[in-house]
Amino acid sequence: MSENLKTIKELADELGITKQTVQYHIKNLPSKTRKKNSRGAILLTKEEQNFIKSRVNKQSDREQSGREQSDREQSDREQSNREQSDREQFYLEKIKIQEEQIEDFKEQRIELREQVKHLGVLLDQQQRLALQDKKLLEEYKAENDSLKALKMPTEDTKEEQANSQPQAELEALKSEIKALNDKIKGQEQLNNQVSKKWYQFWK
Template identity: 35%
Template sequence: MSDNLKTIKELADELGVSKTAINKKVTDRERKLWFAKIGNKFVINGNGQKAIKEMFEGDTENRKTKTENLERKPKSKTENFQDDNENNADIKYILDIIEYQKEQIKDLQNTKDEQFKQLSNMQNLLDQQQHLALQDKNLLEDYKSEIKDLKALKLPLEAKKGNQLDKVEKEELERLKAQLKALELDRSKTEHLKTIEKQQKKWWQLWK
């Protein structure tokens, strides 16, 4: 038998029902669409198989629901109390989880605040360092300017000092020249006096 075609018995065995049950489900119109005769047997095409399976699956679900409803008994007060306790335990567990999550959120917020505080402190330190660096730069520029001004003043002072030294040296030289001249004059006078004394001695000896 082809994989796409099944006999009524094959489909009935697959669904766990009788051939009569399938024939009761299928209308004459559906039988013309889905059924075909091969030899002395009726076969069902793929569309028919799918539709018939859905019919019986619906019946199976309905029977199962009815059976469950019949088997379901009213709960006793004890069972209801146990269910309430279980529900309360579940609620308490959920509330505990919520509280734990709240604590985690609070810890994260505190950590975030602390990190923000540290970041602010670091920013303040950075601003202070930049301010000090700017002050150092300004002081260095001031020192350079002062050194430049001092160098500019030093040259005229040195020139002036040199001129003053030249003047002092000239005055000292003139003074020494005057002293030397005076000494020469004194020496000449002394020599002249010695010469006169010698001549006087000679004349004195001659007169003796």
């Protein structure tokens, strides 16, 4: 057999493809006549082999390009999915942090409310104590003024006492003088009556 002639199997083995693939490309050969060996197997000339190799290489290139394109698309999809997953994870983490911050704010608000309530109670107590202190101070001042009035009479009180004491004494003296005058008059009347009696007696 000439080295330029090869069977379908030999060409398929050389190209690393199946016999069916070679037979598929044989249908596209320009010439429809085929050489055969003594066993009836189809023999392919050098031109026919090159034609089939060219088609196989083109198909292989297309398949390779398609695989590469598919690989690139698959890689892009995987990259996009990873980026999407990373974004989702980022947003989930962000949402989780915000939820934790919201919970912290709620707890702080509750604590502030309790503090305000406690401060309100303390302020009320302070106001009550201030009122009690004010009342006690006023009572103390009143009591102190009362004690001062008892222990140390004021100038007005002293003057009143000074003015009222002679007046009372004067009134008492007047009463005594009047009583004495009345007594003297009574005595004079009595003397006059006695003198008249003696005068009549000596007559």
